[in-house]
Amino acid sequence: MKVLVVLTGELCFDGITNSVLNYYRAMDRSGMEIGIVSARGTNEEMRKNFEDIGCTVYPLENRDSCPAKYFVQLIGIIKRGKYDILHAHGNSATLAIETTAAYLAGCKVRIIHSRNSFCEHTKADKLLRPLMYATYTDGFSCGEKAGKWLFGNRPFTVMNNGKEIDRFLFKPEVRKSYREKLGVSVDTILLGHVGLFHRQKNHPFLIDVFEEVCRHSGQYKLVLIGEGEDRGKIEEMVRQKGLTDKVIFLGRQSDVENWIQALDIMVFPSLFEGMPNVVLEWQLAGLPALISDVITKECGIMDTVSYLPLENGPAYWADQILHTPLNDRENTKEDIQKRFIEAGFDIKENAKVLKNKYIELLEKSK
Secondary structure, eight states, X not given: OEEEEXXXXXXXXXXXXHHHHHHHHHSOOTTOEEEEEESSOBOHHHHHHHHHTTOEEEEOOOTTTOHHHHHHHHHHHHHHHTOXXXXXXXXXXXXXXXXXXXXXXXXXXXEEEEOOSOOSOHHHHHHHHHHHHHHOXXXXXXXXXXXXXXXXXXXXXXXXXXXXXXXXXXXXXXXXXXXXXXXXXXXXXXXXXXXXXXXXXOHHHHHHHHHHHHHHXXXXXXXXXXXXXXXXXXXXXXXXXXXXXXXXXXXXXXXXXXXGGGOSEEEEOOSXXXXXXXXXXXXXXXXXXXXXXXXXXXXXXXXXXXXXXXXXXXXXHHHHHHTOOOOOOGGGHHHHHHHHHHTTXXXXXXXXXHHHHHHHHHHHHO
């Protein structure tokens, strides 16, 4: 069984790439060949992660700059590799590029996997919807909201963004070590955010919220994990507000599961999301999370997640942060583990479900 996975974003340490890696790392890959197409850039460390589990990585990287060339190259990869299944991840009907290429290359099973509940290329999305609907065979999504966005009333299968549960559970020794790396005192409360510096993540609002927090208390610092096109703008915003000594820019980290152990409260005021992986990870680590109410309620596995309206403004969010109690993370680990398994977010089980689905769809196509 040959599966070609297409990541229409960058192959990097973002939520989607990590979710895909987690699935194939946990999967019984016997009797399978897996190819990974990177359409918008390739982080070499992440590429090695896929190659280490036996995947072949195709760094095309020209989907935006030269879509016609990308389209022809993709057809060639599918034909030469004799791939049985296309599994393309994205958030708009531009996925028609991948499904049409697979159709022309003779690939029988053409899966599109909705990863968000919004797209920025609205004109292209509207234009390409008929072609996408005509050329895909099966729909997956990371959650109900993301599925409804791309498929409407058409059927789709929700594939949970499963996690290696033990990897994220609270570890007091890791917390101590990583707080020492940050050089913060025991009584400092660390607010955290993990995500690309991109309009979607709403960093300017987050900085305004943190400024309000600092008006009322000197006990807090903000830790930002991630890279992205807007990082420079946010750094300048922090300088202008006089918060440089209060905001820590950690950049991209390959061991995020360790860094979040050091944090105390997570803040996530996104403008739109599909099923955000990071919110699941924060809950596994026992962290309270204040997130925008546009985000699907499906990601609130624990009662430590609070949904806040963006329209209430930074002062309201700051007040909620200041009144958020710190969790007893050591004594809630067993309950967290149990709840996540019951909710269907154990990656070992999720990976079995995905492989069985591949087999089922392939048999059906014959």
